[in-house]
Amino acid sequence: GEDVEQSLFLSVREGDSSVINCTYTDSSSTYLYWYKQEPGAGLQLLTYIFSNMDMKQDQRLTVLLNKKDKHLSLRIADTQTGDSAIYFCAESHILTGGGNKLTFGTGTQLKVEL
Amino acid sequence: DAMVIQNPRYQVTQFGKPVTLSCSQTLNHNVMYWYQQKSSQAPKLLFHYYDKDFNNEADTPDNFQSRRPNTSFCFLDIRSPGLGDAAMYLCATSTSTSGFTDTQYFGPGTRLTVL
Numbered sequence: 001g002e003d004v005e006q007s008l009f010l011s012v013r014e015g016d017s018s019v020i021n022c023t024y025t026d027s028s029s030t031y032l033y034w035y036k037q038e039p040g041a042g043l044q045l046l047t048y049i050f051s052n053m054d055m056k057q058d059q060r061l062t063v064l065l066n067k068k069d070k071h072l073s074l075r076i077a078d079t080q081t082g083d084s085a086i087y088f089c090a091e092s093h094i095l096t097g098g099g100n101k102l103t104f105g106t107g108t109q110l111k112v113e114l
Numbered sequence: 115d116a117m118v119i120q121n122p123r124y125q126v127t128q129f130g131k132p133v134t135l136s137c138s139q140t141l142n143h144n145v146m147y148w149y150q151q152k153s154s155q156a157p158k159l160l161f162h163y164y165d166k167d168f169n170n171e172a173d174t175p176d177n178f179q180s181r182r183p184n185t186s187f188c189f190l191d192i193r194s195p196g197l198g199d200a201a202m203y204l205c206a207t208s209t210s211t212s213g214f215t216d217t218q219y220f221g222p223g224t225r226l227t228v229l
Binding site: 004031033035040041042043044045048088095097098099100101102104105106107 | 165204217225
């Protein structure tokens, strides 16, 4: 089945690193994504990782994938107040009719304190 | 800039009064999606178009319909909105070739209020 779980809240101090965790159940997912959502806004793609990789780094963002444990994490280095938002992980499934379906996690609200 | 545009950003309708939400894209992507996101919940796929082919999710209520008159535009019609349909509606696009997935790009969303 499809079920993606995340912890609901994370609070960090400005300048510290944030680590947001995600567990998923479908091992057939080809890509896993991280999206950011600010209040009242749409989803902004942050980064993604292909399922045959175990790590991807993109500036302040590091994604780690443990496929055996179906665990995905997003590390944000030097967290800033502008990083305060809800972060969704999502697994991707190819649809038989074409396209792909994203199944999102519950979202983690990141609060950055001064 | 190439992007996904949703209009209006905020829509208020009355219980039972049909409403249409609009999405347009300049990315020339062949796949367009509609997601529903209720307060404090994850987005949930309602349906999508692969080119002109409509694909409905099994649990999408009949009250929700969609039209895609051309590559650039896609509409979400809610025939008789109920209070439970109040949500953020997100449009997304991707380009998808057979056997591969591609990244979905989201619009800013339309927040629907039902009175």
